[in-house]
Amino acid sequence: MKGNIRPIQLTDAELILEWRNTDAVRLNMYNHEKISLDSHMTWFKSMLSNDSCKYFIYERDNIPLGVLSFSDIDPKNRKAFWAFYSGATNVRGIGSEMEQLALDYAFNILNLNKLCCEVLDFNTSVINFHRKFGFKIEGIKKQDYFRDEKFYDIYQLAIFKTDYIKTKKDILAKVEKRFNWEFVLSEAKVDAFAEISGDKNLVHLDRSIAVEQGFEDRIAHGALLAAEISRVAAMEYPSKKPIYLSQNLQFKSPVYLDKALMGKAQLKTQIGRFTIIEYNIYQNEILVASCESAFILNDKDN
Structure with a gap:
């Protein structure tokens, strides 16, 4: 001080x-x-x-x-x-x-x-x-x-x-300011999620219905984007195995299957072990989801 x-x-x-x-x-x-x-x-x-x-x-x-x-x-x-x-x-x-x-x-x-x-x-x-x-x-x-x-x-x-x-509480190291990654939501993953969750809305499963509803093709469940962010948060960024405190997730545009997605995360603040991260996900350079998450970092990075 x-x-x-x-x-x-x-x-x-x-x-x-x-x-x-x-x-x-x-x-x-x-x-x-x-x-x-x-x-x-x-x-x-x-x-x-x-x-x-x-x-x-x-x-x-x-x-x-x-x-x-x-x-x-x-x-x-x-x-x-x-x-x-x-x-x-x-x-x-x-x-x-x-x-x-x-x-x-x-x-x-x-x-x-x-x-x-x-x-x-x-x-x-x-x-x-x-x-x-x-x-x-x-x-x-x-x-x-x-x-x-x-x-x-x-x-x-x-x-x-x-x-x-x-x-x-002290932490071992400062969180990096930015983290980028790529991923794909495949048809197989969407089909499996529909079976597990029971969310069988046909815009996710039937191309003709999706097009009829105004989409270009089948679209992914929003929960799969939330799960991807959770995966990255738990295993890669901000650290391994943090405690998830809160999440504010907004869907901006539909996500199409088997097409590359780019995730861009950045550190908003870090005070001791308390951390806020902003996650943005893009497809074809269009923002499809934005999320602000708060964590308590694990004091043992393992």
Whole structure:
């Protein structure tokens, strides 16, 4: 870590107000109006005496660069909410360090079991950013926030201490950034899958029916693409025998039999043993399936 966090002080008040009133910060908050110094100081003094919240300054070499907070701290149920924003958007890596420091403090100092946050739906970069650190979407409050004559959804995310501990464990090596492979879904494999699964939709088995339905030829079951991704994930990339946590698979175009398929995978994030991989599959340079999968890597690559 290049930086550290320290408890907020009264002398930080005006700097925090300056950061908070920038468009990059306030427009992503529930209260998106600019705040006056008097209102800010009233809130600031009350916050300093409120045991249910804690505020910290993130700094490097004693230079303040951001603020993070814990609110609604519930010692009985060992949970809290948190938020952060950077005051120095031109310094790389601040967000990642602040998030990691927040997690360390939440689970090691506050001894929480669960850390939560809420993000407005248009702030997709922050939603994805939290997910990279192991947060999972628990729910979406539909049309729960009204601004400028429009309703917005609120994403509710959380991470548990057990998942935090898993992501903190060391691994033997970093995952390679990219992995490509080729494969074919044959007629024999489709026929066998139809027998095993009971999915005997004729678009998979009868060329004339498939053409009648608007396809060029028989098409593969989507589950076979999911199985191929699972095979690669379990045996080749991101590593051998990882624990599969989740999968978001979307089918984009039909897959035809006995024609070459190209798989392209890339590392989205790796934090300790927690890894997110994006898998894209192409046929004749057309994207036929896209998948984002989350894993906990096996600490023994065998």
